[in-house]
Amino acid sequence: MSIRLHNIGKHFGSGRQRTRALEPINLDIQEGELVGLLGPSGSGKTTLLRIIAGLENPDRDGGARILFGDRDVTDVHVRDRRIGFVFQHYALFRHMTVFDNVAFGLTVMPRRNRPTSGEIRARVHRLLEMVQLESLAGRYPAQLSGGQQQRVSLARALALRPDVLLLDEPFGALDAKVRQDLRRWLRHLHDELGFTSLFVTHDQEEALELSDRVAVMSNGRIEQIDTPDDLYRAPGNRFVFEFLGDVNHLEGEVRGGILTCGDARLSVELPDGPEELLLRPHEVRLVEAPSPEARLPATVTAISPVGAEVRVELAADWMAAPWLATVRHADYERLDLRRGQRLYVEPRRWHRFPEGRETRRDAPRASLA
Numbered sequence: 001m002s003i004r005l006h007n008i009g010k011h012f013g014s015g016r017q018r019t020r021a022l023e024p025i026n027l028d029i030q031e032g033e034l035v036g037l038l039g040p041s042g043s044g045k046t047t048l049l050r051i052i053a054g055l056e057n058p059d060r061d062g063g064a065r066i067l068f069g070d071r072d073v074t075d076v077h078v079r080d081r082r083i084g085f086v087f088q089h090y091a092l093f094r095h096m097t098v099f100d101n102v103a104f105g106l107t108v109m110p111r112r113n114r115p116t117s118g119e120i121r122a123r124v125h126r127l128l129e130m131v132q133l134e135s136l137a138g139r140y141p142a143q144l145s146g147g148q149q150q151r152v153s154l155a156r157a158l159a160l161r162p163d164v165l166l167l168d169e170p171f172g173a174l175d176a177k178v179r180q181d182l183r184r185w186l187r188h189l190h191d192e193l194g195f196t197s198l199f200v201t202h203d204q205e206e207a208l209e210l211s212d213r214v215a216v217m218s219n220g221r222i223e224q225i226d227t228p229d230d231l232y233r234a235p236g237n238r239f240v241f242e243f244l245g246d247v248n249h250l251e252g253e254v255r256g257g258i259l260t261c262g263d264a265r266l267s268v269e270l271p272d273g274p275e276e277l278l279l280r281p282h283e284v285r286l287v288e289a290p291s292p293e294a295r296l297p298a299t300v301t302a303i304s305p306v307g308a309e310v311r312v313e314l315a316a317d318w319m320a321a322p323w324l325a326t327v328r329h330a331d332y333e334r335l336d337l338r339r340g341q342r343l344y345v346e347p348r349r350w351h352r353f354p355e356g357r358e359t360r361r362d363a364p365r366a367s368l369a
């Protein structure tokens with residue numbers, strides 16, 4: 001079931017208390033797509049999700065329309081939108097077993113639509129099998145871990161075979177490892193059952209790992225919607241670039257193809273004038289000696305060798321804030337990195353956003369000499 005949003009704006013309050021939560025938003029989600037709504041706190045993610053669910057009304061003056069496939073659901077009650085909902089805080093019925101929680105929505109259906117009790121039992125068992133909780137069907141929510149409870153919520157939301165599944169920070173309250181597992185679950189279930197999903201998160205990694213497309217929101221606007229790959233490689237503006245990961249800043253003055261900032265110098269093919277370059281931690285190399293193109297001295301202030309790469313924090317007078325470099329373990333050993341060590345940073349690539357437009361360059365070619 002595709003979702004089409006047309007001019008969905010939202011104000012809360014009235015008079016002087018009136019605040020805008022969403023600028024009019026247009027968004028098309030394809031059938032079977034899994035889309036992440038990503039943005040900082042207060043950017044409007046939850047409001048947008050609640051409007052799609054029918055738990056909140058959009059502003060009426062902008063011709064707001066919500067379509068599920070060909071069905072206009074703008075004025076359809078939440079109960080009749082055929083939506084599955086999963087919230088951060090597992091809203092399970094505490095006095096019901098896992099089985100009864102998952103079966104609940106089916107058992108309260110109007111008699112004419114309700115499956116037989118045999119069909120309900122079969123469907124619930126199949127769902128519990130899918131979320132691997134069959135052996136816990138007789139337990140009560142209090143006897144489950146947070147991750148297990150959230151899997152029950154997922155199974156319960158899917159029991160009514162919704163056309164659309166909406167998830168609001170579904171894994172927000174869980175620890176890192178359980179979140180990882182549940183992400184795989186959700187992706188797997190989504191692909192197997194083929195529903196259309198929209199989920200809210202403020203976690204960049206989660207959005208990029210799980211989504212077919214990510215909509216990055218700020219101040220009630222969608223700044224950019226793209227595949228994770230395109231978002232990361234070709235951010236549409238500075239906000240998106242900075243929100244999607246760690247960023248190092250190099251601010252200085254360009255004269256005759258050389259950017260100078262304190263005692264740091266970098267050869268650049270840019271016109272004279274003030275300039276700010278942005279670099280991801282993996283876009284810099286650490287070297288023992290300066291090159292003709294780059295002389296950016298720095299001191300190692302912290303090293304974290306945990307994970308696939310080593311994270312190295314760097315300080316220098318020319319930096320407005322400490323830099324972060326990620327280096328391979330092999331380079332970490334070769335350079336024999338230690339705290340207090342002095343070395344040089346060599347940009348391999350950088351980004352700039354003049355007037356909010358993104359441009360990207362590979363490492364400079366021209367010589368400083």
Ligand SMILES: Nc1ncnc2c1ncn2[C@@H]1O[C@H](COP(=O)(O)OP(=O)(O)OP(=O)(O)O)[C@@H](O)[C@H]1O
Nearest residue numbers: 012013021039040041042043044045046047048202
């Ligand atoms: N019921 C409400 N009444 C008044 N203002 C509201 C209401 N709900 C949300 N807002 C405001 O609307 C804006 C968007 O809020 P929303 O909860 O959608 O953001 P969010 O991106 O989901 O944030 P978070 O990640 O913190 O949940 C915020 O400025 C918020 O204060």
